[in-house]
Amino acid sequence: MKNVVANTAFKTVLIVIAAIIIAFATASLGFPQHMATMFEDMGAYSFATGYAGLAYKYSGTVENLARCVDDSILAADDANIINYGDKLVKRKDFISYSEKRTAASNGVNYYHFVYGKLACAKYNRGKKEGALKAAQTSMQNVSDFPVNNALGLLSARAFKKSDIEFCRKLSEEIGKFNPSDEQQQKYYDAVISILTEITE
Numbered sequence: 063m064k065n066v067v068a069n070t071a072f073k074t075v076l077i078v079i080a081a082i083i084i085a086f087a088t089a090s091l092g093f094p095q096h097m098a099t100m101f102e103d104m105g106a107y108s109f110a111t112g113y114a115g116l117a118y119k120y121s122g123t124v125e126n127l128a129r130c131v132d133d134s135i136l137a138a139d140d141a142n143i144i145n146y147g148d149k150l151v152k153r154k155d156f157i158s159y160s161e162k163r164t165a166a167s168n169g170v171n172y173y174h175f176v177y178g179k180l181a182c183a184k185y186n187r188g189k190k191e192g193a194l195k196a197a198q199t200s201m202q203n204v205s206d207f208p209v210n211n212a213l214g215l216l217s218a219r220a221f222k223k224s225d226i227e228f229c230r231k232l233s234e235e236i237g238k239f240n241p242s243d244e245q246q247q248k249y250y251d252a253v254i255s256i257l258t259e260i261t262e
Contacts, residue, residue, distance in 0.1 A: 094120065098129065107137035115146070124150070124159045131176060140183040147180035151199070174200060174208055178215035185219055190228055198235065206242035209249045213239075221256045233257040 098113035111133040118126040127150050134142035150156055156173075163172035177200035185193035197212035204211075213236050220228045236254065241247040 095126070098133070102133065107133045108139060111137055111139065111142055111146075124153055124155050127153070128159065128163070128176075131179075135179050140186045143179055143183035144187065144189075147176060147183065150176060151180065151196075171208060171210065174211045177212040178210060181212040181216045182219045185216060185228075194228075194231060194235070201239070205240060207236070207239040207246045207250045209245060214249060214253045217253050217257055221260055224260065226260055229257050229260050233261060 094113040094116035098110045098117060101107070101110035101113065111130055114126060114129040114133050118130055127146060130146040131143065131150050134146055153159075160171075160173035160176070164170065177196060181193045181196040181200075184190075184196060193216060197216050200212045207214075213232060217229065217232045217236070220232060233254070236250070236257070239250070241250040
């Protein structure tokens with residue numbers, strides 16, 4: 063009798079586990095955006111990136127691709143920042159989307175934020191030329207020196223690594239720009255200061 067009860071209980075547990083697995087799989091495949099939100103709320107950004115990526119495959123929208131980038135940044139996952147970041151900055155609607163995100167933020171320029179994180183991720187992975195090219199691309203139509211632009215962020219990263227040769231390249235590149243206001247001038251001077259400190 064005990065064996066029958068034990069077997070019944072065991073089968074019941076297996077059925078419950080199977081039902082949970084099936085429900086989770088169904089939610090994962092059918093509702094990736096909701097799953098991404100759930101893992102974001104938990105702070106599990108690596109998992110959130112995976113579900114955001116699935117949502118992007120389904121929709122192809124710039125919003126879902128940007129979510130992949132955002133979650134990758136929060137997860138500090140350089141490989142995914144590069145993977146999704148390269149795709150995002152190449153989209154024709156990236157600039158218009160960035161303008162919307164910037165307008166909705168508290169002064170954070172989303173365009174420069176993404177390019178800065180992308181350039182630094184490439185640098186972290188040993189792709190220095192790719193990092194410099196990303197930073198240069200972000201500044202192609204810029205004559206001044208926006209705060210927290212990719213060249214500035216990349217300079218801080220190279221300085222932290224005591225990368226003298228790369229800092230020299232950055233210093234030469236940054237010298238092509240002219241700050242347009244007091245805030246930009248302070249940022250420009252701070253960046254030049256750390257580059258000068260390491261290269262002289």
